[in-house]
Amino acid sequence: AQTVTQSQPEMSVQEAETVTLSCTYDTSENNYYLFWYKQPPSRQMILVIRQEAYKQQNATENRFSVNFQKAAKSFSLKISDSQLGDTAMYFCAFMKPYAGNMLTFGGGTRLMVKP
Amino acid sequence: EADIYQTPRYLVIGTGKKITLECSQTMGHDKMYWYQQDPGMELHLIHYSYGVNSTEKGDLSSESTVSRIRTEHFPLTLESARPSHTSQYLCASRGVGTSGVQETQYFGPGTRLLVL
Numbered sequence: 001a002q003t004v005t006q007s008q009p010e011m012s013v014q015e016a017e018t019v020t021l022s023c024t025y026d027t028s029e030n031n032y033y034l035f036w037y038k039q040p041p042s043r044q045m046i047l048v049i050r051q052e053a054y055k056q057q058n059a060t061e062n063r064f065s066v067n068f069q070k071a072a073k074s075f076s077l078k079i080s081d082s083q084l085g086d087t088a089m090y091f092c093a094f095m096k097p098y099a100g101n102m103l104t105f106g107g108g109t110r111l112m113v114k115p
Numbered sequence: 116e117a118d119i120y121q122t123p124r125y126l127v128i129g130t131g132k133k134i135t136l137e138c139s140q141t142m143g144h145d146k147m148y149w150y151q152q153d154p155g156m157e158l159h160l161i162h163y164s165y166g167v168n169s170t171e172k173g174d175l176s177s178e179s180t181v182s183r184i185r186t187e188h189f190p191l192t193l194e195s196a197r198p199s200h201t202s203q204y205l206c207a208s209r210g211v212g213t214s215g216v217q218e219t220q221y222f223g224p225g226t227r228l229l230v231l
Contacts, residue, residue, distance in 0.1 A: 044224045089155070102163060
């Protein structure tokens, strides 16, 4: 079974600064997908970024980028130029590309962006 | 993002009532999922479906049931609601979203259920 661990329950950052959220996972699979989802106070889950394990290049999506270290089973999210609207819970998630494509979520990191 | 809808968004109901949470998606996605999430906590998979007439239980045991008679519709039913069922229920589907990316789950807005 897969496990996903987010070791930072809460973080805060000043507006316009950069913050990095940590995520580690444990799996015996070689091919899989990793995701970061954002859940603002509205509580809707919004996909932020995804990474395929077979790709060595780190995914980027505007101000969001990841540092994917496959050997270390680490998948951190970097948010640059933080904005007030980035305030949310952030969940790291793991998915195998078969067996129902189910997601395994980490416990979440609550990020507060301060003005 | 995929178009996936959940109704109602909020529901307050008394103990013992039967309730159905609706979930529908217009993207023709084959796989659909139900997650349960307590406030500030992680999501737990309670049901999923590979397609029409397919339903499976997830990692977290749940007293709810689901059905998948049509591709676009995946309702969740509680025959007799209890206070322990109070939670947020998130529906998701897997397929190609508007970004063209497969192997991604897209979530609905969720239903917040309060059982008194």
